[in-house]
Amino acid sequence: MSTDARTQTAPLGVVMLCHTALHRAAQVARFWLDANCPVVIHVDRAVGADQMEAFRKDLGTHPLLRFSTRFRCEWGTWPIVAATQAAAEQMLAEFEQVEHVLLTSGACIPLRPVSEMTDWLAQRRDVDFIESVSIGHAPWIKGGLSEERFTLHFPLSWKRQKRAFDLLVDLQRRFGIRREVPRPLQPHMGSQWWCLSRKTLQGILAHPKRARYDRYFKRTWIPDESYFQTMVRIVSDRIESRSLTLVKFDRNGRPNLFYDDHLQLLRRSDCFVARKIWPDAHRLYDFFLSDHTTREAPIDPQPAKIDRYFELAAKQRTEGRAGLYMQSRFPLENSVNSKTAAPYSVFCGFQQLFGNFDFWLGNITNCRVHGHLFAPEKAEFHGGATVYHGAISNSAALRDYNPRMFLANLIWATRGERQCFSYNSRDNMNSELNWFMATDRNAQISVISGCFILPLFRGEYKVDDVLGHIGWLQRREQEFISILQSKWTSADIRVWTLAEFLQSPQELLSQTVRAAFPDVRFSDADMPQSRPLDGFEEYLAQLRNLGLPPVLLQDYKR
Known part of the structure; x- marks a missing residue:
């Protein structure tokens, strides 16, 4: 040089x-x-x-x-x-x-x-x-060999002779063959x-x-x-x-x-x-x-x-990404991620107790509130839409093919705007969907138990076997509440009986809404009025006399 x-x-x-x-x-x-x-x-x-x-x-x-x-x-x-x-x-x-x-x-x-x-x-x-x-102290080591990298013999290529490599390692372990590391x-x-x-x-x-x-x-x-x-x-x-x-x-x-x-x-x-x-x-x-x-x-x-x-x-x-389900990235079943992409609120019994609850909630929160997304007839999207964001149809048949993915896709397609909807035991609920929501950290679920009877009490729809129908609704709601009260749940859960809620309806409703929308401000004058319940206690007594004890309403007194 x-x-x-x-x-x-x-x-x-x-x-x-x-x-x-x-x-x-x-x-x-x-x-x-x-x-x-x-x-x-x-x-x-x-x-x-x-x-x-x-x-x-x-x-x-x-x-x-x-x-x-x-x-x-x-x-x-x-x-x-x-x-x-x-x-x-x-x-x-x-x-x-x-x-x-x-x-x-x-x-x-x-x-x-x-x-x-x-x-x-x-x-x-x-x-x-x-x-x-x-x-x-090397936590990044991959392949199951840590100290053994230095105490076993490795004369073979792991890339070209994997089976022989693994066999040789197993034999050395089995016969206790160990190399001494040269001092110092x-x-x-x-x-x-x-x-x-x-x-x-x-x-x-x-x-x-x-x-x-x-x-x-x-x-x-x-x-x-x-x-x-x-x-x-x-x-x-x-x-x-x-x-x-x-x-x-x-x-x-x-x-x-x-x-x-x-x-x-x-x-x-x-x-x-x-x-x-x-x-x-x-x-x-x-x-x-x-x-x-x-x-x-x-x-x-x-x-x-x-x-x-x-x-x-x-x-x-x-x-996987929270709430994103796709062919190439399906979240782990027990992932610590939320199962959906954004927070949402589920109201059970509120629509039956308060008149036009979805309209009132949308007004005070400036949010688009759905009706019963899982109603038997169709998904009741906000404003009566037949197709919602993400090209999601209101078809009950399409929705019920995979209710969990229907909900997850809706939340994904509307992330950035909190979704709210009503849900009760007359809806097409199933245990898979119930567990999905109960174990979703993004879910806020508020339940006033027993409100499923109110539409029948008011005569809003008729069934041939009233007692059988009420018993069926009651069992479904009991199963739903038992899931919500399980030790496995991670959603934000609130459950009241109808009697408990009616003791201070405005206070409890205000707490529920502000938990989801902390910046919303409204006075008692803005609260919705519960629909009349005159004669409801007698209706419950009549059901008991006919042989159907309304378990979820047993503490109801006016």
Whole structure:
């Protein structure tokens, strides 16, 4: 290397492990080289000769560019570590001014100007940035192997020989075969992507017991996430247990891909490098491999700033979005999410006790209030609509095919506006729907029990067998109330008997409405008047004399 090349060398060297999307790797390598950072590239031996030749031609010649000895690198196997060692040794041997070595992949991309990173590292010359977590405190480990990664033998490829791999693990467990961890090593794990000081990297590569340690790690599982993370603990004077490369993993332990629509998210992270970038994310490559990333003042990388976005995405992926039911995203049956997308109110008995209750409630709340959505004849949408938001029909046949989804789809299609509707035992209720609402945290269910008799008392409809019909309605309401009073319910439940409610109807009605609409203000003069109940007590007595005790109205007295 010429003297001019030496004087221009930046104190940061970059090792790149590449195996796919070589055109993108070449683009990133040129970015590092233009910033005078030495680059040593390892290309997987699985890459064909033609591709390798095209890659070399694409990069051209540069005094700071080197290619290291090639290894065939399979996921989770020792050659990944061997390739890293070879490239790192070449970096230290040929570029004496390098003070920190950054390990990256061909799918990594710098998010900030190289000068910011080199200035930042210059203030931390003896600091090693590597995620190194004790094996007993690494909660992200996937695959059922934690400490056993270091105490069992793993001579087989998990990717190519899964059945044999699992069989060998089972046999070692069964016969109590265990390996001893060489002293003084204490197994640590962490991200494969690190930035180590020259002193520490030399200490690892030139360690007097390296040959023994290498033999040991060759038979551990996924050594690329444990070799340097463990070795650094016996040679480094100062470790910051974090990676300067932003890497996010899904619930299966696979790295998340970053796409063009993650541009602003990556900018807000303030990280120096990110992985893993989709090869066709043209906006990301065009933006970050340019001068657009220059900042007014250098700041520390803060990957935690975007953690909440990934946590939310992971939660939606595993639990679904609250209230959204679709072919590709069906919420878990016992998810902690609400079963619907927004709060709603169910009023049982209010329409029978108060005249035009839905009209009154709509007026004071400025909300569209439905009638009986589950009436036997049809769904009574607000204003008598035959088709409501979300192309939901008022057809009873369509609704009753899947009542739960009818309700969930209605709430989803109208989220942002609280839905209110009446419900009683004459409606097409069933236990599945009742349990769905009772266990929905978005539901507010208010019940005045026994009001199902009032339409019959007033003669609003006729049936041939009055006693049988009332007995049927009473059993249905009893079953509904028993569900609401179950220990499994999570809805906001209020249940009164008709006698209890009539003791202070205006106060209880006001509390119920304000629980759903806390900003609504109305006076006692605005309260609806209950419909006359003259002769109702005698009607109940007549039912008892005919052999039907009205259980839910047994405490009714005027």
